[in-house]
Amino acid sequence: MKVILIKNAVETLGYFSEQLAETFQEMGHDTYFVDYDDLVNTVDGISRFAVPEKTVLCTFNFIGLSGEEVFIEENGRYIWENQGIACINILVDHPLYYHSKLAKPPVPEMRVFCIDREHVVYMKRFYPALPVEFLPLAGNCILEREVPSPIEGCHGQKQKHKNIPYQKRKYDIVFTGNYTPVEHLYREIDRQGAEYRTFYYEILEDMKAHPAVSIDRMLEAHIRKELGAVPDEELRAAIAGMVFIDICMRSYFRGEIIKCLAEHKIPVHVFGANWEKLDCSSHEYIIKNGREVDSVTCAEAIADARISLNVMPWFKDGTHDRVFTAMLQHTLSLTDDSRYLRENFTDKKELVFYSLEKREELPELVKKLLEKPEKCMEIAERGYESAVQEHTWKQRAEAILMDLVK
Template sequence: MRHKIVLMIGGTETLEYFSYQLKKGFEALGYKTFLFDQTMEEESAEKLYTFADPYDTILVTFNFDGIHYETSLFGADGISIWNKRKIPCVNIVVDHPFYYPELYEIIPDIFYNIYIDRYHGQYLKKFYPHIKCGPFLPLGGTSIYPDGNFPDINIRPYDIIFTGNYTPPEEFDQYIMRNGDEYADFYNEIIDDLISSPDQPDDTVIERYILKEIPDADKGQIRKTIPNMIFIDTYVRFYFRGEVVKALIDNGIKVHCVGKGWNRLCCRHPENLTYTSDVLSQGCLEALSQSKLSLNVMPWFKDGAHDRIFNSMLNGAVCLTDHSKYLDEILTPNKNVVFYDLKQLEMLPFIVHSLLSDKEHLKQIQQEAFKYASENHTWHQRARMLHEGLLKFI
């Protein structure tokens, strides 16, 4: 068993925050850790070469950070420290794998891909069967009140909050129209299919339409074609974010959004929407601790979870979320979570009114959710899952 773990910071702020949380979990398990700061690449690389012993070190990273772009980690011979010192690279991909087709073609010698949605795992095993995949690792949550002593429901200033950015779907029209009307019709047909049946994984729907147009397309062709349509994933993601928030604010329910772009949401009653931009991960947790309800719209993880769910539970905001196969397996409706249906958004205002009118029930869900998430879904638990499921064997 190896005893040292390298984690990456200094890139995407959210991923840095996850790395800091995993660091605590790994250290609690007895690992020595090193944080490679991508904003101080040369200095960090010098320290890394001292820390990273061959056959005793593992890189645990998110979205390929540290694997391909940091020139200081490659020698004059073009060989990376990971390959030269036989260091396994454990890559947790927090997006769909189809966002990274070029990177999957140039992986390190010892490489493990961790997926956060079981459909993502199926995609990888189908199109990249040579890559070691797993275990499945849902995103984890963080509490700023680990003892459960968070603000009482009755004194929280926000009724309902959403943490996440927004981009108007029409921003993606440039990609839909880039190849002319025939392609635009093809893309819009896929988008309409996903919107009308939102329980489908988008890669399987895209593949189905490719095969409808090109019946003899092989796996290699499909693998190369799907990433050219990733704008469909972002389109439907932001479409539903907007529709879910509008279903509330246009029916008289005030919603506070924490994230960029919400000033661009077209709605009938903008007076019911407030927003705060440029908030980092810690600020999102603090905002959750000030809200009675936390709205979640899954980013097309149809067999996984989002950290927004567990962050809500761990900071005392009752989570109101749409479904996924995984969430339906692990959560208990009206006990530790409240579900709504993307196909029945007209019911969402009634669900919210019902919850806000029964504070005692809210408190019961709040307490059950905190207990459940604290025991099962923190980043400390994710560190242990990685250790038990993979790290202790490599």
Template sequence: MRIVLFYSGIESFNYFTDQLVKELTYRNHEVFVLDLRNPSAEDPHSYAHFTSFLQEKVDLAICFDGFGLKEELFIELWNAQDTLAINILMDHPLRFHPTMEQHPRRYIQFCCDRNHVDYVRKYFGREVAQVEFMPHAGTVMEREQKVPFSQRKYDILFSGTYYRPKEQLAKINQWFPEGEPMNEFYKVMADYMLEHSELTTEQAALDTIRQLHMQVSDQQRKTIFRCSEPLDWMVRMYQRERVIRVLAEAGFDLWLLGRGWEDHPCAGYGNVHWLNDRIPFAETLSYMAEAKINLNVMPWFKAGTHDRIFNILLQHSLPLTDTSSWIDENYTAGEEIAIYDLKDLERLPQIVQRLLQDERRTEEMIQKGYEKTKRNYTWKNCVDQILQLCK
């Protein structure tokens, strides 16, 4: 097949694109990557070279979060060529209502959480004819040997950004000024989400609607979901803040990799170390490989996956994460992965202490998790699923 993929301004997506390109090229497909940042005509990923590639029909266009499919130019182009458009969502579909409402005629959307699939089918079933669940993927590195467990630089590493939760919540004011009914609605919803960590964002919105005895139309309900994005970010950051605080106050050495950690309440602690502000996605994998334990806080995917878990295991490290129904069904806690409970963070220091002290058991967990992940959750598996749907 002749396939187009895309580079965008999101560096991690470009890394994911490269992984798909490697696998598709290995299978003898003809692949072109268009750089949406509009490089010079001489660049191999330029629009000029793209125009040449279009001289023959494109069978498949694959993108992340709609980049290369949602723009009117591309909708018309893929319709004219009768190209199958594949959109791999890396986040909650509530962020992508416009893309789900306007996209190429032949369109398949992948979601990384089964609740997200249900969301699309329930609220956008007419617009999105086919939506499928596909787990995130990890990268198998070609290192000569893994770093011996006892010689690793970091006991506990967290890779990801941090923003002050209150600043995320305050973004609601851009849409609904203080004092307006919907501003008050989202404040109530925010408190409810912080109290009920087991709920999805959309379920918290529905519960708040009922709690406040609101009468809303179907379209108003969808708008409420769409405008809940700042709360989705708020609760993620709130839980990241809690997890790091608990371990910092317990005295563990923590290593943080990503933007914003200078704003964390424990940033000044002597045992909290900020490694770097922003590095290329591929380099984070090397940091993961140097850690005994890599922390994860799920991005509010209650029935889904996250690439961080897969990448941690594929770097021969142990993910210590809160869970989801998908994780519970596909990994065995205490054998292939380590789990903590957001509702019982008082136990988190004990869990960490045990994992660091019993190195043999921890290494056995890593090996079992590595083997399962390598079999089932790599970019090869993603390409398998995509191509299966193209038959």
């Protein structure tokens, strides 16, 4: 089989794709990258690479399927359809972000993978015509880097990342990810009419009070309370129209968790943009790198930390790649929980859970962990053993191929 992947559209998703490509190649499959930094030439190469009915596009979040003119040919169809290329589309956000594309799929042959089991249920209910499966996110390995040669014109040597001994690591606790100021998001709500403002703020307060409830369940409850019985077709459109609620809650809890630690004088090294905009009285305990960082930099920061903090982006029956990336770097993963994580891991065995509802207990939990580095190291090592066997992009690539040959 031949596999086409995409890079340099969204950095993180390109990094996922590079790791998938390594496994596809190891399994004897040819791979080809469409490069957004060289779109014209690499799209032109698709027809030379692809073999009809024996080639698949493996993409994320509808990249290459979002109406980009470069992929649409003279007959108005995508190159994938014209070339007999099946499409695998991995959604790393809630399907509500992609309502218009899911309601009218861009190509006839498209399989969808969701990274949260509740997202799969949502898809089967609201978009039943599309085949969908669960595929959890995986951890990022630090791919080999080429060290430049001192001799001009010569290729450098590939250098593998070496595990940093736990006791010699630079950071106690890191968080990798950007911050979006919630005040900016609230201003968008404030531009609405009074009735809408009241409706949206009621939802936000309800979600703050009940963070274990998924976004679609919460939105549906409030829509039905306001409008009564609503047909599913109208309901899915209404839910999709409130995507900003999801963005608000992601940002709110991300900020609250970092602020909670900082205001208890626990230093947190944050790798990402806009953390200086967080409303916090103890910014001296939020050590910022001051810019957006790529996947390798995130993984390297985690690899030099004793604890990697995760705040789930409202995945209630899945997980974020930060959890498994930490495990693969022999770093203790400290995360809010989900049903999927609770089923697959035991608290204080392979990772450590904290509660969004009881986040006031987090500072004491972190202090106790930092006081017991030997115990943290044991948890980190058990996490590594689990992740390296079951939660790398190698296992996800194998799952994708198994689904294709069903």
